Amino acid sequence: MRPATHPFDQALTFEALGEGRFLGRTHPGYANMVGPFGGVTAAQMLHAVMLHPERLGEPAALNVNFCAAVADGAFEIHAQAVRTNRSTQHWCLSMYQGDEVVITATAVTANRRSTLRAQDAGMPPVLSAEQVPPMSGKPPVAWIERYDIRYVQGALPANWDDSDSGDSHSLVWMADSQSRPLDLQSLTAYADVFFPRLWLRRARRVPIGTVSMGVYFHATAQDLAACAGGFVLGSARAQVMHDGFQDQTGVLWSADGRCLASTHQTMYYRE
Amino acid sequence: MRPATHPFDQALTFEALGEGRFLGRTHPGYANMVGPFGGVTAAQMLHAVMLHPERLGEPAALNVNFCAAVADGAFEIHAQAVRTNRSTQHWCLSMYQGDEVVITATAVTANRRSTLRAQDAGMPPVLSAEQVPPMSGKPPVAWIERYDIRYVQGALPANWDDSDSGDSHSLVWMADSQSRPLDLQSLTAYADVFFPRLWLRRARRVPIGTVSMGVYFHATAQDLAACAGGFVLGSARAQVMHDGFQDQTGVLWSADGRCLASTHQTMYYRE
Numbered sequence: 001m002r003p004a005t006h007p008f009d010q011a012l013t014f015e016a017l018g019e020g021r022f023l024g025r026t027h028p029g030y031a032n033m034v035g036p037f038g039g040v041t042a043a044q045m046l047h048a049v050m051l052h053p054e055r056l057g058e059p060a061a062l063n064v065n066f067c068a069a070v071a072d073g074a075f076e077i078h079a080q081a082v083r084t085n086r087s088t089q090h091w092c093l094s095m096y097q098g099d100e101v102v103i104t105a106t107a108v109t110a111n112r113r114s115t116l117r118a119q120d121a122g123m124p125p126v127l128s129a130e131q132v133p134p135m136s137g138k139p140p141v142a143w144i145e146r147y148d149i150r151y152v153q154g155a156l157p158a159n160w161d162d163s164d165s166g167d168s169h170s171l172v173w174m175a176d177s178q179s180r181p182l183d184l185q186s187l188t189a190y191a192d193v194f195f196p197r198l199w200l201r202r203a204r205r206v207p208i209g210t211v212s213m214g215v216y217f218h219a220t221a222q223d224l225a226a227c228a229g230g231f232v233l234g235s236a237r238a239q240v241m242h243d244g245f246q247d248q249t250g251v252l253w254s255a256d257g258r259c260l261a262s263t264h265q266t267m268y269y270r271e
Numbered sequence: 272m273r274p275a276t277h278p279f280d281q282a283l284t285f286e287a288l289g290e291g292r293f294l295g296r297t298h299p300g301y302a303n304m305v306g307p308f309g310g311v312t313a314a315q316m317l318h319a320v321m322l323h324p325e326r327l328g329e330p331a332a333l334n335v336n337f338c339a340a341v342a343d344g345a346f347e348i349h350a351q352a353v354r355t356n357r358s359t360q361h362w363c364l365s366m367y368q369g370d371e372v373v374i375t376a377t378a379v380t381a382n383r384r385s386t387l388r389a390q391d392a393g394m395p396p397v398l399s400a401e402q403v404p405p406m407s408g409k410p411p412v413a414w415i416e417r418y419d420i421r422y423v424q425g426a427l428p429a430n431w432d433d434s435d436s437g438d439s440h441s442l443v444w445m446a447d448s449q450s451r452p453l454d455l456q457s458l459t460a461y462a463d464v465f466f467p468r469l470w471l472r473r474a475r476r477v478p479i480g481t482v483s484m485g486v487y488f489h490a491t492a493q494d495l496a497a498c499a500g501g502f503v504l505g506s507a508r509a510q511v512m513h514d515g516f517q518d519q520t521g522v523l524w525s526a527d528g529r530c531l532a533s534t535h536q537t538m539y540y541r542e
Contacts, residue, residue, distance in 0.1 A: 065377050068354055101353045104377055114514055120468075167391065202387070212332040212334065212379055212485075212487075240391065240530040243388070247489070259510060262535070
């Protein structure tokens with residue numbers, strides 16, 4: 001096997017230790033302010049399921065809990081299929097650094113059967129990615145350079161003046177800076193690309209981090225192939241922020257309007 | 272301790288076996304078509320955290336995975352605090368029947384500090400619960416009798432004629448039929464009171480069941496006390512349904528418009 005050349009594939013390069021244990025490392029290209037970008041950590045948890053020899057079907061749901069700051073360096077993911085049904089399978093996962101649990105996750109994989117499709121979450125009419133300028137004022141963290149991010153609406157505040165914008169909704173085109181075919185792992189990372197909704201709503205840059213995030217996967221193999229490394233549109237908004245926690249609900253669409261994933265998370269902040 | 276008289280409190284009556292293990296039973300008053308109403312099962316998982324002597328703070332997030340049909344009768348919940356930080360704590364939980372895992376869950380509890388509050392998810396203008404008639408055509412299952420359910424919008428289809436309604440959005444008032452003060456356990460059950468969105472969107476009653484559901488808790492003790500056993504307004508819609516899975520995103524408000532919880536789930540169906 002040739003070494004991976006794309007940083008995301010490098011981040012997903014694990015050594016299988018047997019019995020559902022995988023040895024990986026944080027990737028400096030996806031470093032955040034402290035520790036790695038949570039989207040890549042979530043993708044790494046999913047990737048352990050994808051690599052597991054007992055996996056049945058494709059991911060339908062993933063929930064990741066950020067228990068502690070992941071330290072730069074090595075980690076071990078333990079993945080266990082706790083229940084295998086005829087067409088669905090339930091996974092429990094933990095990421096360890098030394099003896100410490102830093103991440104927990106659950107996942108559901110399934111053999112999906114073709115049914116009629118109905119999509120209530122229509123993609124809003126927006127300018128194409130090519131018509132929107134790349135994000136300016138990127139925070140000085142490595143991971144954000146791995147993505148081509150173009151805010152259609154709800155960009156980072158130009159002035160951190162504590163003014164209440166009254167709205168936490170963003171619409172944003174996103175793609176890997178270095179082109180890479182879309183898969184469910186990279187889609188998982190995309191689901192965490194949105195900056196904290198509180199920063200937008202309150203024009204106040206407080207320390208904030210994801211505590212728990214989930215992704216429901218809707219993209220078919222055909223949907224992923226059709227994206228072919230192009231832009232995905234994301235929508236995210238908070239529903240409420242109070243007493244140190246802020247929720248977020250979001251959707252990711254292909255450029256032709258297919259809902260690829262829905263996502264939700266809750267973040268912890270200090271004022 | 273006197274025996275509980277409210278069926279929900281009876282459903283939450285556990286015997287503590289020590290080391291985070293709790294023995295409980297399904298409650299016939301919350302029986303569904305097969306096994307118990309998932310909302311009560313989710314509440315039972317949360318309740319094990321609430322009873323745990325090592326718990327820090329109050330619930331902020333809960334995610335529950337329905338791995339297999341819960342059989343009527345006894346179960347054992349194992350709750351473990353896998354990580355305790357200064358102000359947050361991470362839980363992993365499993366429900367066993369015999370040697371089989373039937374439910375897994377993760378939860379986050381936290382000591383919350385007072386911050387400014389911002390609420391993007393405003394309660395839509397609706398008739399008060401008193402102005403809306405109780406749900407008609409209730410399916411013949413026990414659990415639904417435990418709730419006073421009043422659909423403002425998006426009620427069960429009157430005709431199961433496979434017509435596409437084009438919309439899966441419901442607004443519904445809900446309360447315990449036998450009045451009971453609201454707590455985070457009953458709020459968890461409320462988050463699962465919505466009937467499957469596919470039934471509404473497609474006017475087709477297919478077999479369907481929740482695979483994974485999550486609740487982010489926003490209600491303060493004061494919010495819960497203010498509800499005082501009254502009605503809560505729920506909003507739920509699917510974003511996409513295809514190839515055997517349907518997602519759902521929802522919000523629960525107090526009658527005076529405070530966002531008490533946000534919720535999301537994915538359901539498995541057969542056509």
